[in-house]
Amino acid sequence: MTGVSIIGAGMLAVGEHWSRSIGELAEEAGRLALEEARLTGADAVIVGNAYCATLNQQTQLGSLIAGRLGLVGVEAWRCEAGDASGGVALRAGCLAIASGLLRTVLVIGVEKSTDIVGAARLAARNTSLDADFETVNGATQTALAALLMRRYMHENNLELADFAGFSINAHRNGSRNPLAMYRNLLRPGVFSKAPMLADPISLFDSAPDADGAAAVVLTAADAAKTFNAPAVHISGSAIANDSLMLQDRADPLRLMAASQSAERALIQAGLDQRQIDLLELHDSCTIMTALTLEALGYSERGQGWVWAQQDGARIGLTGELPTNTFGGLKSRGNPSGATGVYQAVEAALQLREGAGDNQVAGARHAMIQNIGGLGSTVATHILSAAD
Amino acid sequence: MTLPMRGIVYSRTQVREAPAGFESQAPYQLALVQLEDGSLITAQLTDYDEDAQIGDPVEMVTRKLTTEGERGMIVYGYKFRPLIK
Structure with missing residues (x-):
């Protein structure tokens, strides 16, 4: 396989962008990435977006966004796999470059969630669940995650406070990130007292819906040096799926697609998970972090929560496994x-x-994992520093 | 394929933030029920006076789930209630 490199990257502040359209957000992120790559266009624009049809009454994002960037006559299209749409778009870009058919690809992830609120937004996001067996029964993604967490707590005899360190670590790192939506620190002790969304999942356990856009420019690794831009190598790229519904899985507490996609990506990169210097995990809820750490082989079954101990010190920026x-x-x-x-x-x-x-000192290899639903689509990539 | 009508609560939650179509019912209990043949099914719990517990024996009943559209067409389906001994 032809190696793939990122030669430009850009992202906007995450938050509530009420004064800007989905096209504007995507365009700005795309321009930031192209500028860094010293390009004015690309052979293709691949968009990762989950809910434009139901949240924004808009489809054909590929054409919409490429047009705003002044790119016509290229190919431009959207990837959708629920909350894994961005990771899937990145994978599509890797396939396009590795095939040799395209020289440069602009991958843009964009979502505009906050223009509608409450029950309407939940219904719009519920399109990523099974309509006939989950949504019709009043399920939401958070409620299904709550079912996993309650079961996990039951099997492993845990309390709510045992998960606090995952959220505390996220906010400790986010407080240093000027583009983060919530930069407040989370004090130990408040986690267990937060209002419940679907018990045991509370406001301080679940990630907030947000607006944002981010983009990367991809090209072949052997061509990357000709672009005079800072390159990072994508050394592993894989997607695995699992049953859409928890009820169809032999063991709902095992995120099989997280294991399988990570295993494939690690094999491609010629690494094992102990050589990964940092993780960007899909912490839509703390239970997903615990289950993912188990799926990736950092813990035995039922032990992933241990990484949250001591306010998440071991997964902090200077810990043994810097995460998020x-x-x-x-x-x-x-x-x-x-x-x-x-x-x-x-x-x-x-x-x-x-x-x-937010720098992790001496980082050489990073694993990023993006999850759709409760693990029904998992895209895992490994990024490695250029030599 | 016919599924058993009885099972036990595999896991449960109380949904406080409900999607459109279910707001008037919130809070309501949602569960994964493990049926007697071992299969799992996603369903609401009904006729409970308190929080369900993992392991509670339950049985299927037919109930109104929601209404659809301006004309309020009723959607019927299955829920699970505590097993009446």
Whole structure:
């Protein structure tokens, strides 16, 4: 396979962009990435977005966004896999470059969630669940995650406070990130007292819906040096799926697609998970972090929560396994279809030693993992510093 | 394929933030029920006076789930209630 490199990256502040359209957000992120790559266009624009049809009454984002960037006559289209849309778009870009058919690809993740609120937004996001067996029964993504967390707590005899360190770590890292949505620190003790969304999942456990856009420019690794731009290598790229519904899984507490996609990506990169210097995980809820750490082989089954102990010190920026170094979904925010591309930009900054106050010293390899639903689509990429 | 009508609560939550179509019912209990043949099914719990517990025996009943559209077409489906001994 032809190697793939990121030669430009850009991202916007995550938050509530009420005065700007989905096209504006995507255009600005795209321009930032192109400028860094010293390009004015690309052979293709691949957009990661989850809910434009139901949140924004807009489809054909590829054409909409490429047109705003002044790119006509290229190919431009959207990838959708729920909250994994951004990671899937990145994978599509890797396939396009590795095939040799395209020389440059602009991957843009974008989501505009906050123009509608409350029950209407939940219904719009519920399109990523099974309509006939989950949504019709009043399920939401958070409620399904709550079912996983309650079961996990039951099997492993845990309390709510045992998960606090995941959120505390996310906010500690996010407080240093000027682009994060919630930069407040989370005090130990308040986690267990937060209002419940679907018990045991509370406001301080679940990541906030957000607006945002992020972009990367991809080209072949052997061509990257000709662009005179800072390059980061994508050394592994894989997607795996699992049953859409929890009820169809033999063991709902095992995120099989997280394991399988990570295993494939690690094999491609020629690494094992102990050589990964930092993780950007899909912490839509703390239970997802615990289950993911188990799926990736950092813990035995039922032990992933242990990483949250001591306020998450072991997964902090100077810990043994730095995780969600810019705040993750919990603090940086979760702009659904853009989230996977934010992870790529954040990891690229780490590997270029451009992460500022969030820098993980000496980082060479980063794993980023973007999850759709409760693990039904998982895109895993490994990014490595250029030699 | 016919599924068993009885099972136990595999996991449960109380949904406070409900999607459109379910706001008037919130809070309501949602569960994964493990049926007697081992299969799991996603469903609301009904006829409970308190929080359900993992392991509670339950049985299927037909109930109104929601209404659809301006004309309020009723959507019927299954829920699970505590097993009446």
